[in-house]
Amino acid sequence: GAVVSQHPSRVICKSGTSVKIECRSLDFQATTMFWYRQFPKQSLMLMATSNEGSKATYEQGVEKDKFLINHASLTLSTLTVTSAHPEDSSFYICSASRGQNYGYTFGSGTRLTVV
Amino acid sequence: QKEVEQNSGPLSVPEGAIASLNCTYSDRGSQSFFWYRQYSGKSPELIMFIYSNGDKEDGRFTAQLNKASQYVSLLIRDSQPSDSATYLCAVNRGAGSYQLTFGKGTKLSVIP
Numbered sequence: 001g002a003v004v005s006q007h008p009s010r011v012i013c014k015s016g017t018s019v020k021i022e023c024r025s026l027d028f029q030a031t032t033m034f035w036y037r038q039f040p041k042q043s044l045m046l047m048a049t050s051n052e053g054s055k056a057t058y059e060q061g062v063e064k065d066k067f068l069i070n071h072a073s074l075t076l077s078t079l080t081v082t083s084a085h086p087e088d089s090s091f092y093i094c095s096a097s098r099g100q101n102y103g104y105t106f107g108s109g110t111r112l113t114v115v
Numbered sequence: 116q117k118e119v120e121q122n123s124g125p126l127s128v129p130e131g132a133i134a135s136l137n138c139t140y141s142d143r144g145s146q147s148f149f150w151y152r153q154y155s156g157k158s159p160e161l162i163m164f165i166y167s168n169g170d171k172e173d174g175r176f177t178a179q180l181n182k183a184s185q186y187v188s189l190l191i192r193d194s195q196p197s198d199s200a201t202y203l204c205a206v207n208r209g210a211g212s213y214q215l216t217f218g219k220g221t222k223l224s225v226i227p
Contacts, residue, residue, distance in 0.1 A: 006158075032213060043203065043219040044159070093158045097213070100166075103149055104205075104215065109158040 002098035003027050006107025013084055013114055021079045021110045023094030029074035030096035034104070035067075038091040050077040050094075084114040117142045119206050121218035129226050134191040136221050138204030141185065147207040148180055148187045149215065152200045159203055162189070194225045 003026040013019050023033055031052045036044040048069055049057040056069035068080040077096075081088055093109040118141045128134045136150075147166055151159035165171045165178040165187065177190040187206075191198055201220040208214045 034214070044205075044217045046214055046216075049214060091158075100147075103161045103164040105161060106151075106158040111156075 001027065002096070002102045002105045004094065004096050004105045004107040006094055006110060008110060009108055010111045011113070013112070015085055015114055016083055018080055018082045019084055019112060021081075021092055021094075021112075023077045023079070023096070023107050025075045025096050025098075028096075028098040030077075030098075031074060033071060033077040033094055033096045035069065035077075035079050036093045036095065038093060038109075044093065047079075047092075050079075052077075081112065084112070086114045088112065089114045117206075117208055117216050119204055119216050119218035121202075121204050121221045123219055124222040125224050126221055127224045127226055128194050130194060130196060132194050132225075134194045134198065134223055134225070136189040136191070136202050136204075136223065138187045138189075138206075138218055139185055140187070140204075140206045140216075142206065142209050142216075143182075143185065144209035145206045146210060147215075148178070149205040150176075150178060150187075150189045151203040151205060152198075153203055153220065154200045162202075191223075194223075196225045196227050199223055199225045 005024045033050040035047045050071040052071045058064045071077040094107045095104045097104045149164045150162045153159045171178045175192045179188045203220045204218040205215040
């Protein structure tokens with residue numbers, strides 16, 4: 001299969017602090033990973049495309065200085081929410097693909113609550 | 116703006132019936148089409164994907180793609196209460212793109 005692990009599953013942080021979320025491909029190498037955000041009763045919105053060894057590509061309207069992405073290896077991408085505010089509270093999910101015959105697999109998601 | 120449209124539902128079907136979920140997309144260049152199931156509070160699970168016109172079957176699930184009509188559907192045969200979830204349609208953003216655009220999902224309820 002294609003397994004994507006994401007940690008932490010839940011995090012509560014104080015406003016103004018930073019939170020790091022990890023996404024790992026466990027049984028395959030992923031040169032590209034994707035970060036999504038999902039608000040309640042909404043669909044998944046792509047935030048950025050994470051590229052191993054190079055800068056991430058951010059979607060329009062997503063602040064790259066606020067949502068820092070690092071893809072330092074072929075199996076790990078991290079998303080850091082800097083200076084988090086209550087409006088950043090959401091469900092953050094990463095995904096990766098093992099190849100065309102496997103589709104895109106999602107991590108288990110991280111529910112971020114900023115208080 | 117590339118769009119993926121789904122009926123939000125809820126779609127209610129009795130246990131054992133066929134559930135039919137539909138999705139239309141606006142980008143004629145899209146080549147890859149995915150169906151995901153998402154339970155409340157969980158991340159999406161891939162059900163199946165389809166790249167070519169026609170039908171693709173996997174167990175109780177059949178995906179149907181009609182590129183001329185820009186339409187993709189998912190049929191669930193012998194629906195079970197455990198199939199009750201939100202079903203998300205996703206489409207790649209055009210020829211060669213790896214990014215996906217998701218529909219808002221259709222909530223399916225299978226009544227025992």
